[in-house]
Amino acid sequence: MTKVKTQYNRRSFMKVSAAAGGGMLIGFSWFIGCTPVSKAEVLEIPKEWFDINGYIKIGDTGMVTIYSPNPEIGQNVKTSMPMIVAEELDVDWKNVVVEQAPLNTGFYQNQFAGGSLSIRLSWDALRAAGAAGRRMLLEAAAKEWGLNVSDLTANLGIIKENNGERTVTYGDIASKAVGIKIPEEVELKEISDFKIIGTSKKNVDGKKIVTGHPLFGLDFDREGMLLAMVEHAPAFGMKVKSFNEEEIKRMVGVKDAFIVDTTINEPAWSDVNAFPQLIAIVGDATWSLMQAKKALKVDWEVVGELENSELHLQRLEKAIENGEVEESRKDGDPDAAFKKAAKVIERTYSSPFLAHNTMEPMNFFANVTENSAELIGPTQTPEALETSVSKLLNMPIENITVNMTRIGGGFGRRLYVHFGVEAAAISKKIGAPVKLMYTREDDMTQGTYRPAYRSKYKAGLDENNNLIAFSVKGAGLPEGPVFPNRFPAGTVEHYVAEKIKGKTNVSTGAWRAPRSHFTAGAEQSFLDEVAELAGKDPIDFRLELFDRAINNPVGDKNDYEAERYAGVLKLVKEKSDWGATKPGVHRGVAAYFCHASYVAEVFDIVIEDGDPKVKKVWCAVDCGIVVNHDAAINMVQGGVIDGIGHAMYSQLTFTNGTTNEKNFDRYKLIRNSQVPEEIEVFFVKNETAPTGLGEPGLPPAVGALANALYKATGKRHYHQPFISEKTTAILG
Amino acid sequence: MSIFNLKVNGKEHQVEVDPTTPILWVLRDNLKLVGTKYGCGLSQCGSCTIHLSGIAVQSCLLPISSVGNQEITTIEGLSENGDHPVQKAWLEHDVPQCGYCQAGQIMTAAALLNNNPNPTDEEIENAMNLNICRCGTYLRIKQAIKTASTL
Numbered sequence: 022m023t024k025v026k027t028q029y030n031r032r033s034f035m036k037v038s039a040a041a042g043g044g045m046l047i048g049f050s051w052f053i054g055c056t057p058v059s060k061a062e063v064l065e066i067p068k069e070w071f072d073i074n075g076y077i078k079i080g081d082t083g084m085v086t087i088y089s090p091n092p093e094i095g096q097n098v099k100t101s102m103p104m105i106v107a108e109e110l111d112v113d114w115k116n117v118v119v120e121q122a123p124l125n126t127g128f129y130q131n132q133f134a135g136g137s138l139s140i141r142l143s144w145d146a147l148r149a150a151g152a153a154g155r156r157m158l159l160e161a162a163a164k165e166w167g168l169n170v171s172d173l174t175a176n177l178g179i180i181k182e183n184n185g186e187r188t189v190t191y192g193d194i195a196s197k198a199v200g201i202k203i204p205e206e207v208e209l210k211e212i213s214d215f216k217i218i219g220t221s222k223k224n225v226d227g228k229k230i231v232t233g234h235p236l237f238g239l240d241f242d243r244e245g246m247l248l249a250m251v252e253h254a255p256a257f258g259m260k261v262k263s264f265n266e267e268e269i270k271r272m273v274g275v276k277d278a279f280i281v282d283t284t285i286n287e288p289a290w291s292d293v294n295a296f297p298q299l300i301a302i303v304g305d306a307t308w309s310l311m312q313a314k315k316a317l318k319v320d321w322e323v324v325g326e327l328e329n330s331e332l333h334l335q336r337l338e339k340a341i342e343n344g345e346v347e348e349s350r351k352d353g354d355p356d357a358a359f360k361k362a363a364k365v366i367e368r369t370y371s372s373p374f375l376a377h378n379t380m381e382p383m384n385f386f387a388n389v390t391e392n393s394a395e396l397i398g399p400t401q402t403p404e405a406l407e408t409s410v411s412k413l414l415n416m417p418i419e420n421i422t423v424n425m426t427r428i429g430g431g432f433g434r435r436l437y438v439h440f441g442v443e444a445a446a447i448s449k450k451i452g453a454p455v456k457l458m459y460t461r462e463d464d465m466t467q468g469t470y471r472p473a474y475r476s477k478y479k480a481g482l483d484e485n486n487n488l489i490a491f492s493v494k495g496a497g498l499p500e501g502p503v504f505p506n507r508f509p510a511g512t513v514e515h516y517v518a519e520k521i522k523g524k525t526n527v528s529t530g531a532w533r534a535p536r537s538h539f540t541a542g543a544e545q546s547f548l549d550e551v552a553e554l555a556g557k558d559p560i561d562f563r564l565e566l567f568d569r570a571i572n573n574p575v576g577d578k579n580d581y582e583a584e585r586y587a588g589v590l591k592l593v594k595e596k597s598d599w600g601a602t603k604p605g606v607h608r609g610v611a612a613y614f615c616h617a618s619y620v621a622e623v624f625d626i627v628i629e630d631g632d633p634k635v636k637k638v639w640c641a642v643d644c645g646i647v648v649n650h651d652a653a654i655n656m657v658q659g660g661v662i663d664g665i666g667h668a669m670y671s672q673l674t675f676t677n678g679t680t681n682e683k684n685f686d687r688y689k690l691i692r693n694s695q696v697p698e699e700i701e702v703f704f705v706k707n708e709t710a711p712t713g714l715g716e717p718g719l720p721p722a723v724g725a726l727a728n729a730l731y732k733a734t735g736k737r738h739y740h741q742p743f744i745s746e747k748t749t750a751i752l753g
Numbered sequence: 754m755s756i757f758n759l760k761v762n763g764k765e766h767q768v769e770v771d772p773t774t775p776i777l778w779v780l781r782d783n784l785k786l787v788g789t790k791y792g793c794g795l796s797q798c799g800s801c802t803i804h805l806s807g808i809a810v811q812s813c814l815l816p817i818s819s820v821g822n823q824e825i826t827t828i829e830g831l832s833e834n835g836d837h838p839v840q841k842a843w844l845e846h847d848v849p850q851c852g853y854c855q856a857g858q859i860m861t862a863a864a865l866l867n868n869n870p871n872p873t874d875e876e877i878e879n880a881m882n883l884n885i886c887r888c889g890t891y892l893r894i895k896q897a898i899k900t901a902s903t904l
Contacts, residue, residue: 230849380854
């Protein structure tokens with residue numbers, strides 16, 4: 022029996038403070054409506070709710086509310102995290118309703134959505150929360166009946182005595198469990214006893230989404246709330262000096278207009294922001310604000326270099342030759358090995374800057390008073406936002422609250438908190454509650470982009486076609502894309518990998534599977550070409566390398582488990598019937614490890630009307646225990662489509678410090694007719710604690726796509742977006 | 754500013770707005786019907802799709818002055834209890850990830866099925882190419898439309 026502690030930071034992470042009483046949600050009734058019609062049909066809506074611990078509230082009818090601690094950006098945690106609590110609490114899922122928890126560092130750990138870490142980091146805490154709740158209810162029943170906890174069994178919300186007829190529901194005993202001390206240590210279920218984890222549960226917000234219920238930050242409304250828009254400088258390297266303030270203020274529907282400075286002292290990584298000085302316009306109708314933005318006449322000041330795509334390409338090429346190495350690894354003597362190699366192959370890969378383009382543009386609600394700040398909206402990092410607002414306003418953290426709405430896409434964009442900080446600065450200036458909203462153009466030109474990358478790969482084969490030397494030098498603007506200790510490190514005697522810095526004033530940030538999405542595509546395309554040069558099947562060639570890593574690894578700092586890596590390749594080989602040929606069907610394969618998960622993918626491409634089209638995709642995934650099976654499939658399918666879309670169609674190009682793509686007329690995102698007809702997803706079954714899933718499905722799609730495209734067209738694709746490889750300056 | 758009478762989801766509304774105001778902002782700011790989403794403001798992404806006299810249109814570039822007395826239907830009015838066949842199929846296939854674009858997708862799909870109860874794959878793709886889903890739920894969107902066509 023696994024036991025876990027319920028304490029961290031010397032505090033019980035679950036204790037409901039006396040002050041919080043029955044209402045731990047802070048002024049958030051706008052979102053409640055926590056009893057959808059479908060639930061009410063099953064159980065009566067409770068008259069009274071009892072807080073069991075920071076995650077669980079039980080109603081007198083047996084209905085259970087579970088608070089989901091982390092931001093929901095579409096990765097399904099608002100459903101799957103409560104599933105884990107419900108499993109250990111041992112309740113019937115149909116009696117569970119879910120509420121988004123506010124930021125509360127006293128109750129919860131790791132309240133952020135990033136690095137595919139939500140479930141990975143909170144697995145034990147969520148299980149412990151549920152198990153502690155079950156234990157407290159059992160103790161309450163035992164006390165009531167004068168028995169020991171060991172005399173009782175809990176199952177699906179009902180407690181039974183083992184040697185008798187008495188039963189009591191969680192709803193009937195909940196009031197007595199409130200005073201029970203939270204156990205310091207709890208027993209967890211055996212994995213083989215799971216009843217909820219591993220099944221498929223529908224999105225808890227599904228009904229609200231399909232009926233247009235207010236859920237997202239942009240939907241938030243509060244009596245007396247004003248609306249605000251901002252205008253940032255039109256180019257990286259420019260800054261606002263002055264604008265036609267009086268004229269703008271006189272416009273119909275405009276209440277105020279001013280320049281706001283959101284510079285944060287001692288900024289954290291999450292404070293990335295190329296434009297801390299902004300023009301803010303406040304009013305009560307969105308359309309008036311949009312008109313006012315168009316009427317702006319601004320004196321912009323050039324304060325830095327105005328970069329363009331040609332310059333970016335030159336900088337990347339130069340960085341690969343002699344740029345500053347951030348991180349590296351060297352095994353053996355690569356130079357000597359390349360000299361004696363029978364065959365040597367060298368290839369260069371690149372990809373452009375990309376925007377995140379969450380469908381819901383950046384926005385936030387703020388209500389700043391002299392002594393308090395209330396923030397509500399879509400953030401992946403509520404704690405970082407709280408800290409930044411505290412610095413901006415010079416206000417203690419305790420006086421600031423952050424609540425999270427459902428989030429219309431994250432992809433890393435909302436790890437950065439500037440838009441919440443901007444809302445706070447505007448609210449403070451006008452002394453009123455305000456909702457800040459970006460237009461699509463504001464959003465796409467603001468920066469925080471996925472960096473541009475360029476990597477040069479080189480491989481050497483001996484006369485028996487064994488891989489004896491491997492080199493990768495990868496540069497980024499600004500961060501290099503290389504992971505020196507990832508595959509194929511550990512499989513090649515003579516190996517060198519360099520992650521190289523580049524220079525740019527374009528602001529960048531994490532973008533779904535940072536660096537991995539590019540490196541997986543480049544490395545897996547390159548290995549495909551190396552396998553071809555060696556005259557080997559691409560899967561067999563990779564499996565040979567993993568054999569080396571399993572039996573006799575080179576070095577001891579290899580960031581992957583070779584058996585699990587090989588395992589997903591073998592699974593996808595079997596499921597896709599690799600090796601079978603069909604006329605007109607062209608196949609490519611790739612595998613990648615990131616966020617502690619392993620994914621291998623096979624793509625089938627056909628030529629339709631002269632154009633290549635991805636027909637079918639097979640994915641084999643090892644992400645440990647799968648919590649919500651169908652939602653996990655959805656996540657991997659989305660990752661594959663995201664990978665195809667951005668590798669094929671999307672890019673940002675620069676002229677005079679600004680992007681040429683400012684909206685979806687020029688920035689191409691994948692659309693309905695461009696996706697595969699079918700994406701099958703298979704999970705490796707094991708009892709390993711869950712690892713990442715929001716990101717790992719994407720990176721191998723880029724490589725498998727490139728490799729299948731080669732088979733279909735006879736042409737290797739080295740430069741993203743593949744659709745316009747020859748026409749774009751940065752891609753060379 | 755001018756006064757306009759609108760018929761939205763079967764109800765009459767009177768609003769006083771700038772005549773150039775797109776219906777999207779009348780719905781969201783004036784009528785507090787926020788199910789219809791803003792995504793691009795350029796009729797490129799389909800997040801703002803509504804039905805105007807039964808036809809799917811993108812409301813972000815549709816000025817209120819051009820609407821006249823045509824009936825507007827939004828996601829909130831597509832069905833009384835969220836049980837339109839497209840909504841039911843969407844839940845059955847658990848389509849959404851982030852969920853933001855889904856109202857627009859559903860409105861486009863519902864209009865498609867209204868005109869063409871049994872669309873081919875190509876007809877589905879042509880209609881649904883108007884709507885971007887950044888999470889990539891396109892496969893399930895297609896499946897849900899096929900399911901809805903049988904309900």
